[in-house]
Amino acid sequence: MLPLKEKDKPIIQKLLSAGCCARCILRFCCVSVQAAYRKPPEETLEELQIFINDTKNDKCQDSVALDSTDEYKSKDAAESETSEDPPNKRAKLETSITDAQSEEGAAAVVKLKDGDSRVCVVCLGILQELCGTTQAVKITEAVKAGNYEFDTLVLSVSLPAQLCVREHSCWLHVKKEVREKGLVLNKDDVIQVKEAFKWIMQGMVAKELGGTAVVTKVSPFEVSVEFTHSETDADCHFLAATCPDCFKPTKNKQSVFTRMAVVKALEKIPDGKFLKHYPCPPKQPTSSCSPQEVQCLRVSVFVAGRYNKFCRSLPQTPWVIDGERRMESSVEELIAAPILSAFRADGFNFSSSGREDVDVRTLGNGRPFAMELLNPHKSRFSKEQMKQLQETINQSSDKIKVRDLQIVTREAMSRMKEGEEEKTKSYTALVWTQKPIQREDISFIDDIKDLTLDQKTPLRVLHRRALAVRQRAIHSMSTRFLDSHHFYLRLKTQAGTYIKEFVHGDFGRTNPNLCQLLKTNTDILELDVESVDVDWPPPVPE
Amino acid sequence: MESVEHEDTKANAPSVIDRYYTRWYRADMKGKPCEDHCILQHSNRICVITLAETHPILQNGRTIKCINYQISNGCSRLKNKVSGKSKRGGQFLTDFAPLCRITCTDETEYTIYSCIRGRLLEVNENILETPNLLLEKPSTEGYIAVILPKFEESKSITENLLNRDEFENIISKRSSAQSQPS
Numbered sequence A: 001m002l003p004l005k006e007k008d009k010p011i012i013q014k015l016l017s018a019g020c021c022a023r024c025i026l027r028f029c030c031v032s033v034q035a036a037y038r039k040p041p042e043e044t045l046e047e048l049q050i051f052i053n054d055t056k057n058d059k060c061q062d063s064v065a066l067d068s069t070d071e072y073k074s075k076d077a078a079e080s081e082t083s084e085d086p087p088n089k090r091a092k093l094e095t096s097i098t099d100a101q102s103e104e105g106a107a108a109v110v111k112l113k114d115g116d117s118r119v120c121v122v123c124l125g126i127l128q129e130l131c132g133t134t135q136a137v138k139i140t141e142a143v144k145a146g147n148y149e150f151d152t153l154v155l156s157v158s159l160p161a162q163l164c165v166r167e168h169s170c171w172l173h174v175k176k177e178v179r180e181k182g183l184v185l186n187k188d189d190v191i192q193v194k195e196a197f198k199w200i201m202q203g204m205v206a207k208e209l210g211g212t213a214v215v216t217k218v219s220p221f222e223v224s225v226e227f228t229h230s231e232t233d234a235d236c237h238f239l240a241a242t243c244p245d246c247f248k249p250t251k252n253k254q255s256v257f258t259r260m261a262v263v264k265a266l267e268k269i270p271d272g273k274f275l276k277h278y279p280c281p282p283k284q285p286t287s288s289c290s291p292q293e294v295q296c297l298r299v300s301v302f303v304a305g306r307y308n309k310f311c312r313s314l315p316q317t318p319w320v321i322d323g324e325r326r327m328e329s330s331v332e333e334l335i336a337a338p339i340l341s342a343f344r345a346d347g348f349n350f351s352s353s354g355r356e357d358v359d360v361r362t363l364g365n366g367r368p369f370a371m372e373l374l375n376p377h378k379s380r381f382s383k384e385q386m387k388q389l390q391e392t393i394n395q396s397s398d399k400i401k402v403r404d405l406q407i408v409t410r411e412a413m414s415r416m417k418e419g420e421e422e423k424t425k426s427y428t429a430l431v432w433t434q435k436p437i438q439r440e441d442i443s444f445i446d447d448i449k450d451l452t453l454d455q456k457t458p459l460r461v462l463h464r465r466a467l468a469v470r471q472r473a474i475h476s477m478s479t480r481f482l483d484s485h486h487f488y489l490r491l492k493t494q495a496g497t498y499i500k501e502f503v504h505g506d507f508g509r510t511n512p513n514l515c516q517l518l519k520t521n522t523d524i525l526e527l528d529v530e531s532v533d534v535d536w537p538p539p540v541p542e
Numbered sequence B: 001m002e003s004v005e006h007e008d009t010k011a012n013a014p015s016v017i018d019r020y021y022t023r024w025y026r027a028d029m030k031g032k033p034c035e036d037h038c039i040l041q042h043s044n045r046i047c048v049i050t051l052a053e054t055h056p057i058l059q060n061g062r063t064i065k066c067i068n069y070q071i072s073n074g075c076s077r078l079k080n081k082v083s084g085k086s087k088r089g090g091q092f093l094t095d096f097a098p099l100c101r102i103t104c105t106d107e108t109e110y111t112i113y114s115c116i117r118g119r120l121l122e123v124n125e126n127i128l129e130t131p132n133l134l135l136e137k138p139s140t141e142g143y144i145a146v147i148l149p150k151f152e153e154s155k156s157i158t159e160n161l162l163n164r165d166e167f168e169n170i171i172s173k174r175s176s177a178q179s180q181p182s
């Protein structure tokens, strides 16, 4: 027995004649008992018919009975009666409605005769045949095919935007009756198609998956079903004329009629204007929605570590000029390839605490990096497995080395970028001088402390960065004499200091620079990063 | 690599300009003899405009009296401002847009031109304070301006320019022509 009340009857009556399916009728009656939606829709339809029919015959008695909660629970009698003798019931109903002689009643009769085969005017089939075992099996197959590792899953549903228009039209159709049912009831109290769909499908999918929890709110694993209905795509179009500011074209959207925009426009449009442009109730569609491919998405997993780069011809990220690949590999790719295959992820985003040029090595403890792994099919790794993975990366190339490889949270990743500017970095540069030098000519450099530089954005990066003068500090320097034209310069600097430009001056755009300090042209022949003093990610004990 | 005689003072490695920039030239700018300009194009398409070593300003021990980036009553290159990664607001220059006028103490005056189409990013204000930079280091610290060609024109802007060999040919012809009468 359905949890319906006397005041639902006019709503049911109107919606039946409008061509709504049984579950949509429950929605508009604001029925929030999930079990009611899980019943086979044919049964629900029959119960609805009995319900309105009984009212006609014996108003007082029935309304009392149906208002009593106890009565819903002891429904066995009513159900057995229905199943035993349906033709009789139907005949009775048809007679009674004919008796009522109302036009709506007559329409309802038509509806009842072939009700099951008709596509619902509101949900376009979503709560009819698209909401059953076939669909549950399809979802389950997609999940199994992806071979995901997961404890729970959450279903998400994407519906065609015109469903909102149809919902609104239907709401206007029964607004008066719904309001009479309860003073506080409003459009928001109507159960959403999405919600009803999930109530019905969650249990089915869980059963198909052999008992995996299908949860309502949050799970790291999301399975989405999308429905489209091209036949009624034009339903939304009148809104563009009535509410142009809701439908501004955007670059990356195929259509301006997004669900969000349609909902916004429907909130704004006055009832009268809506009714002028759109039929109420909505027109009968000829076909159901088409289900699109089921999409599975596991939330990103984040992996962090530190890397060394031992090669002077290896860019950090793939180097492409005019669409052509310049170097065969990159730090990013060497690290990512084994990780991607271990996590069976679809893609990744690589970030690091600063970056070095293609010809710069990164020595010492290495540079912190983090990777977002997109849609990882495998996500559980023990410390031992992570160590193994690190070993695999390190075996795969002698150009790089990784340490402290670990799984981190998204929040922890921000610690890498946090206060990056304040952190210090140490470098060693091989410097050439135009004038011949002696040991004592350069020793004064060792005494320079906290030298502030004014650095204009280097010409070598000016094409992709804003032009600005930035103040950067060189905390200390030390020199190691090599020969009359060469020495090693060790520098400890604020992060963000451009070392190459400090040495050669960048057309005098870095001030002061080493040319000025040494009063001769100087150039940088080699550069190594000795340390990146960021205390993240934490060391992983050996 | 430089010639053998220079090996003592020059590093084996090429200079910053040799490594990252391509040298392009315009000779006898606007038909004025020897007013040669040099355009250093970085591999990232940014161009630095400098005087060529052969420019009259750098000859005969001339000294500079003043450098003026105010090229007309209404337009000063010093007022150029660019903002953001996309360098909004920079003055757009065509091939023969004047960048500045340089007056020498012998009252000779020269106009320096942009040589290429593109957005003006900056002019060298250091040479206003220290004009000697222009004389002592014309191809580095004494640069005139930095220009960013349009992305789609970064190849075509150099079509009208001379490469280093072509320019050196012109210079050698020029000096042999000059030496003939004497």
Ligand SMILES: [Zn+2]
Pocket (backbone or CB within 6 Å): A020, A021, A022, A023, A024, A025, A120, A121, A122, A123, A124, A125, A127, A128
């Ligand atoms: Zn429906």
